[in-house]
Every structure is written in C-alpha cells, then in structure tokens.
Amino acid sequence: MKKKLFTVLLCGALAVSAVACKKEIKYKASDLVELGQYKGMEITLNNNYEYTEEGFDAFVENSIQQLGIFIPDDSLTTVEEDSIVNVDYVGSKDGVAFDGGSAEDQMIDIANNSSATQKTGYIAGFTAGLVGHEVGEEVAYEVTFPEQYNSPDLAGQTVVFTFQINYIANAIDSKDKLTDDLVAEKIPDYTTVDEYLAALEEKYKDNLETALESDKETAILNSIANGNIGTVEKVPEDLLQARVDMIINMQEKQYEAMGTTMEEYATSAGYDYEETIATLKKNLEESTKTEIILEAIADAENIKIDDGYKEFVKNIYTQMKYNNAEELYSDFSVEGYDGRRYFELAYRTEKALDYLVENCVVSFEEPPLVEDVEVTDDEAVQEDATEESAE
Template structure:
C-alpha cells in the first residue's frame, strides 16, 4: 500500500494513500470465503455455499467491507509512522477524499486528530489574588430573622382592615366556567398568601382590597399550558368570600429557636447559631466568589498564556455546537434564508472560531491540571451527584440520569465536575485553607 502520513501540527495529521485494487480483491476473496462457511443460502447446504455465489449475492456489502479493511490497514501503518497511539486519537478519523480510479484503485485522504501536549508551565503562579470574604453581623442577623420569620406562626390581625400584599387571607372560593362549577375549583377556609403566586395569575391581585366577610367575583384566565385540558386558556369566574386576614407573628429568636435550628448540636444557643450561620454565609460567598469571579479569570489567563494546537475534529464540533445554539434563537424566516446562503453559514462558522478555540483549549487545560494535581471524578460520583440534585428538586433521580445518559451529557457533566474540583483545590491552597 502506498501512503504518505504527515503531521500538520502536534494535534492533527493527514494521511493520503492509494488503496490498490489487488488489495481490495484479496480482502474480498478472504471475506467471501469466511462468509461461505456460515451463510445460509437456499439450495445449498450450510457451509457448502460456493464463493462465487456469495460474491454475486452480496457484492456491494463485501466490497465495502473489503475497502474498509484495506483502509484500516493503511491507517494502522500510518499511526505507527506518525508515532500516534490509538489512545491518543480523538474522535473518528475523517475520510475527506475517496476517489475511485478506472483501474480500481482508490485515492483517499484521512484527517486525524490527537490529544495535544499541554505544557502547563508554572500554572500556580497564574492563580489570581484572593481577597478575604467578609460577613457582617447585619448579614447574619438578616439570615436568622428570615429563618425565624419562616417558622413564625400565623396570627389573626388585631384590627379589621382590607387585604394587602403579604397578608394571609382565609377564603372560601368556587370556580365556574360558562356558569357551571368545575371539578377541583372549590375550597373552604383556604389560607392564601397574597403575593406568593400560588394561584392562577391575577387571582391574588384581585383579593387585595377585600374586607372581612366580603363576597366578590374574581375573573381570571387559566394559562394555555394548564394541565387540565378543559380549563387550559379558559376564562373562569371564582366566587370568593373573605373570612379572615392573618399575618406572621413577630419572630422569637432565643435559645429554644436555636435548638430547633441546630438540631443535634450540644448546648445550642443564639450565639452558637450566629457562629454557624456566619460559617454558612461565608461558604456561600466563597463558592460564588470562586465560581463567578476567580475560576473564569483563572481559566481565561491559562487559555491566554498556554499555547498549543487544538484537534481540528474537536474544534469543528465546538463550532457546530455554538452555531446550533445561535440557530435556536432564529425565526423561521431567518432559518429559511440561512439555508439558501452557504457563504453566510461559512462566515458564521469563522466568526465562532475564536470562542470555540478558547473553549476547546480550556477543556484540555483542565484535563492537564487534573492530571498534574491528581484530581479525579469517578462515574459513580457523577451519577450520585445528579441523583441527589434531582431528589432535592423533587424529581426522579434514576430517570434524570437515564435521560442525560441517552442524550450523551454525562461526559460533559463529568468534565465540569473535574474543573470545579481541581480549580477549587488550587484556589483553596492559594488562600491557605
């Protein structure tokens, strides 16, 4: 086989070759003989099918397989010459040229992408300066007051007045569509927090201003996407009676409240609660500071300072992803116009290339950082994290994991977790933690 293998740069290579007709013919004979041993063909005993019959009946499939085997042989030899291991290959080799000649030979060109060598240099010296996180007494007091307020009991207001935002209105209501009461639209003694948005849009706004024992017709329209099909998008009338207005009692912050919040802590006191809340707010602020400020700044610096070539196949995938995101925001007219304008598409790809390049570089840099710092994330850790987050949101953890797995999202989620883990480790070390 004649081939020429050349590295265009450290992350990409091109193989050009002539797949000779006699090599394809040899492969085809071998494949046909192997198939004849196991193939069932009517009129012949199993294992006794003539090779000529197999070739005749399955010529196209056998020829494709024979060509593929010849190309794989060329690729194997080319990788040896280029000193590229299979483990360093990224993505599938792309056949960019496949020209059959009159003599049966095939002229091919194959583009290869491989893992680049990322020299991190003194990457720790590029870490950004870290400012100490401050938590004020006022922030702690505000958090504790909020917690106490959420747990405070409701009390009937001491003087009769009209309903206002933030009140808890005790009401009876019954809903009617076209004058007929509908199922699930009735309740008595229901406590509704005004401003919570828990009822149909517009309902709570119309309760505002009602007085004790006032009866009122409230007209609202159900959302178009409402779960009950017979009510979706329908205008209905609720007959509402206000019985009582309640409000949260003034929160009591004492050692008894602290004991409820702190659970199993020994000697729970308000002072201990303040310490714990301060620690919690500090962790929250640090997490936000790391993720929204320091991590992006550090990655941006690394991408700028560390030079290496990126695999073309990965870069093209990233460009396509960016374009897909952009296309999703287009109108139907814009999409139809774009389909007719190939030059516009190519211009968009070119414009997306710098951002895509930086994104791909960041991925390989994070991978190199993780190896340098000995940071790993196991597959089980990914699924456990997804399961926990789903449960916290009231979702089916197993179903979410299956959905992400089928969509091919798990590798990206794993890389995101590795990024979070390794950069947090480096920032913590820089901060002296």
Template sequence: MKKRVVILFLCMTMVLSMGACGTDSDKKASTQQGTQETASEVFDGPHSAQMKLDLSKLVTKLADYKGIDVTISGNYDVTDDQVEQNLMSLLPYYGITGVEVKDRDTVQKDDYVKVDYTGYLDGDAFDGGSATDTMIDVANNCDATQKTNYIDGFSDGLVGAKVGDEVSSDVTFPENYQSSDLAGKKTTFKFKIKGIYKPVTMDTLTDDMVADAFTEQKITTKKDLVAYVRQVLEKQAANSKSQASISAVEDDLLDKCKVTIPDEYLDARLQEYQHEFEADNCNDTQTLEQYAKNNNTTVDDMKKQWKELMIKQIKIEFIFGRIAEKENITISDDDFKSFVDYLVSSGNSQMADENAVYKYYGGGNKEDGKKTLRQLYVVNQAISYVVEKANITVKPDTQTTESSEN
C-alpha cells in the same frame, strides 16, 4: 484529599459542560421515545479521545501559574439581615404564614385572612374559582403563602368583615386574561371569613411553630432554624466564590498562555458536541434546523457559538492538562469512582449507571468516555491546584450591595 474532591465536584461542571455534551441551558429533559433512541446511537465520527496529544508542544507558552494574582467581584459574607430575609421567605412554604389574632374579630387592611371562597359568573360557580383555607394578604391583594397576585379588587370586601361573616367582592377579569371564558367578564367572589392573622416576624416566631413545620429536617428551635439557614447561605456563598475564583484563574492563564489546537482535534470535538446536542434536543419530529428556528436562531449561528466556546474550553484543558503533567497530578481509582458515582446520582436518565456515564461522554463508546472523563478530572485537579495557590483579592460588588439594600 477529601477536601480536594469536594472542591472538584463544585467546579467540574464548567469543564464538563463543553467536554462531550451540551451545557445545562442547552439540554431538555425528555421522555419521548424518539429522544431516547437518538441518545443511544453511537457517534461514528473521529473520536477525540483516541487522538494522541503532546501538550508540551501544543502549549507553546505556559505562563507562571503558581501564586498568580487575580481579583474577583462579589459579596460572599453572609449577613444577619440576609439570614433573616431568607428565613422569613422560607416559612410560608412550610406552612408558617401568620400568627392568629385572638383579641379582635374584625379584619384590618394589613391583616392576613384565612378564607374559603367561590367565584361566580352569571350566578354559576366557575371552574378554578374556588379554594378552601386560603390565606390572603389583604394589603397586597395576594396569596400570603405563594405571593401570587389576585385580580384587582379581589380582597376589597374583606376589610371590616368579622370572623364568621360571609362577604363578597365584584371583580372584572382583564381583557387579556388567559381563560377566554373569563376574559373581560364581571364576576362575584363570595368569602367565608375563618380567621384573622398577623404576618409572622422573628419576634413572633416560636420554637413550637418551628418544630411542627420542620419535623423532617429535625429542626426543633428557632435558634436551630437560624443556624440552618445561615449554613445554607454560607455554602452558597462559598460555592459562588469558588466559581468566581476558578473563572478568574482560567481567564488569567488564557490571556497569558499560548496554545495551538490541531484542526482535526477541534473538528472532532465539535462533531462530538453536535452529536450529543442533537441527542439531547432533537428527535424524530424535530431536526436541528427546526430546533434552531424554534429558538430564533440558525444552525450556522449555533455552530459559530459552539466553536467559540469549544476553542476556549480546549485551551483550558490543554493549559491545565500541561500543568497537571508538570506537577505530576494524577487521579486515584477511588476518587474517580466517587466522581462517576456523583454523576450517576445527578438525576440524568441517560447516566443511570457507571457504564451509561462512560457511553454518554464517549458518544456511545464506553472506553472513550472513561478516558475522556479521567482526563477532564485531572484537568480539574490542576485547576483546583492553581486556585488554591492563587492570591485572590475580593472586590465588593457595590451594585449588588445597593440593590439588596433597596
């Protein structure tokens, strides 16, 4: 049962996203008082959770759902090259940017150089124009750690300099530069050369470097770091494959089954969705109309899109809810509590505890929210059941493979 619960946690987002609240892309985290007050208001329209549904009549055609054949596209096998690429891109964020060069003291064009620098405008140092112990990728004129680009010509004066030298470069900021004080202005940057480095490679990465950088992760060797990165990538690939399989199974049954949605139920769900959407995105200073205008759309267009998504979502819930009935799929109190605890730990300030979770999904009504979540959880158990029995063919995504090779 534990395995099933883990699978459900991965796919619950797809059903919950249109269950009673906005999708992740719709939501905006906010600490504004107006938003918090709006979010706590109780939805006063008809509650869908209180409506009795006979799925045996609403799902007028339930297609065969055991052992269905579906095909998904994607590349879900993690290669050694992917592990190495991700590992190398990870190192700079943990302070591993280069290996110090000690057999020469002159900067070459493909070096990393550690410098202190200060920018001057008309002879005076300007705000934001200085840094210490910065590692510069000379060849690419960018920060070796963040890979952010510098102004053209910024690092030109470094090639040929020696460790301990002080050199300068004259650069002109672009006319459209974000700071009007610097836009189009000619400036001078003075550098103090503090060390020469070569980019780290898998061959030059050492156990000591790994142990120093990844202390908190308790990773002490290069071999362990490779295993850690591979594990992360494999989990991501498995999650992607799981989501693709869920979508394929849902689409297959949506195409083959027939569902009737009562008008009053659809209206209630749409009203509940709009209530939660406004709670998440609107406040005393921004109405729904203003939100729409700010996002280059209209309320009518938003409602049209919501209705299309909601119809699809409800059909999924009805189909898999009916499957749950036929297969006697139920939910234990322990599993449900684990899921609610998972939502509490999600970081959403409006779901800080168990009661808040229920109110969030019940439009302020705790019992409605609890009933809604239990229904959606059972739906997801049914989805997991069908996915596990499906014959899933994986078709390699050649476009993704070609782009990754390039």
C-alpha cells in the same frame, strides 16, 4: 454548592445521541499550551466572607421570612390593601364549580396578588375584591382569566370566585417574634428558638465558606480565560468539532422529543441556523481552551483517575436519570471521542481546578463605593410628573 467545571463545558444540556467512535482524536495538552506560573497564583476578591453579627442577623431575618409563618391576629377585622388573609374559595363558571378552582386554608397576600406562602402570583383581580370586607364574611365577585391562560376551557372566560374570609394574619418575619411553641409547631426538626438559631448560625458560617470557595473558583477561571497562566493559540480542529458535535447531538435529542429539529426551531424563531452554529463553535473554542489549560496542569501535577472517580460519575448519571455509567458514556460519545474519556477528563480538570484553589494566594479589597447621583431640579420635576400620571 461548589461549581463544577464539566457542567460549564456541557453548556447545560441533558443528553446526547449515541455516535460510534471511529478514529480516536489524539493530542497532548502540554504541546498546545505554554504554562505560566500557576502555583500560588494571585487573585483578588472584594466580597466580605467574615462572620459578622449584622450579616448573621440579616441571614436569620431572611431565613425566617422564607419560612412563610403567619399567625391569626384577632384585632384585625377588616381586609386592607396590604393584608395577609386566610381564605377558602370556590371558583365557578355558569354556576358550576370548575376543576382546580377551589381551595381551603389559603394564605393570600392582597398587596402582591399572590400566595403569601408559595409566593406564586394569581390572575389579575383575584384578590382585589376582598379589600374592605370583614372577617367571617362570604364574598363573591367576577374575575376574568387572561386570553393566554394555559387552560383552554378558562382562557378569556369570566368566572365567579366565592371567598370565605377566615382571619387576617401577621407575618412572623424576625427572630423577636419567634417563640418555642411556634418553632416546635411550624419549623420541622426544631423545638426551641435557641436550637433553631444555632442551626442557622452553622448554616450561615457554611454559606460564607462555600461562597469563598466558589468565588475563588470563579476568579481563577476568569484568570485562565484572560490568559494569565497560559494561552492556547489554537484548539485542534478535530477536538473542537467533537465538542460541537456533542452539543448539537444533545440539542437534537431534545428537539426530537418536541417533534422538530434544532434547525427548524432556530429558523422558526427568526435565527440564522448557520450563524447559530458558528456562534456555538466560537463559544466552545473558548471553553475548550480553558479545558486544555487545566488538562495541562493536571498532567504537570500528575493528577490521575483515582477512587473518587466512581462517586463523581455516579453523581452525574444519577442526576441525569441514567441507570449506570456505561449508558452515560454511550450517549456522550461522538466521532473520535468517547464518553468515558470525556468524563475522565472532566474529573481530572476538576481536580486541577481544586489544586489551583487550594494553592492560590488571595487578597481582599473593599468593594467599590456607589456614589450618590445628584438629581437636578428638572429631573425632580419630571419624576414628580411621572408619579402623578401613574396614580
């Protein structure tokens, strides 16, 4: 997904408290920055964005593995340390099944002590007792929950899990193992292998294009931050304070929901609150410099609010669970700088970044090679000793 500059400037926060605007903060971006040559700016990328069969094959294999498709293998009858096993299980404490401790048709990964499909881990020892048992067996053994488990009734408690071993499975982890029947049964919206692979090819090409555009943006933003197309000697203090106020208000609203304040939380975590605010202000000064440079480019290129702004701001307030733009603007208003102005600037600087991406000159270079590190005899001996002690 394409990076959005305004999300960087928001620092990942979710909402702010409404603050009535008083004296409006005024400045002219072109007075604060002396722009250099930004049209046709040169950037260098070292990733490979070209379609290759090797790259596509790796993408296909990873995509198939992420699907988590497993099929029974009747030739496998004994659970091994690296088996994928389908089970039903019931957890009981003092002979009584407890809530959330039972499940059916679960595919578990013995080696990783995790769900084979969801990749989520189990508590220590949950799957180990199945090793060596046969398909069709019922197996029961004790497992102890960790002291810090999120359920007070189970934290630190020893319970009994009873497993029914249904079958041992093989993973479908490459395109060679796919069949039309498997695709139709296991992969929604597709009925044949060819149809699925064709869709993956389109996705792979789209990913390459998206990666190229994203990396262009990153390289341009880095170039701006390094002062290659303009420098801002000093951010106006009132503008910088407005950005600081916005972030503090964002954070305070979140901490208020937790029954505390930003200062109380920082202090309890061992941080000096004043230093925390000073660091925040310093970081915001750098991001605001980038904002000012892009605003100056937007002014120079006569980039204005157009019909695309409505969709832009709608996407934001919808994602942030607001009912409309006015609610968003209200919550993002701070003294001297109202929310509408903030998001309109975000839109214009976003389009200025798009302009730079569209007009940049890209050169590509091979990524640096990682040289093999020679291991001395002493290091090899020490490594062997470490492995033996671990065993």
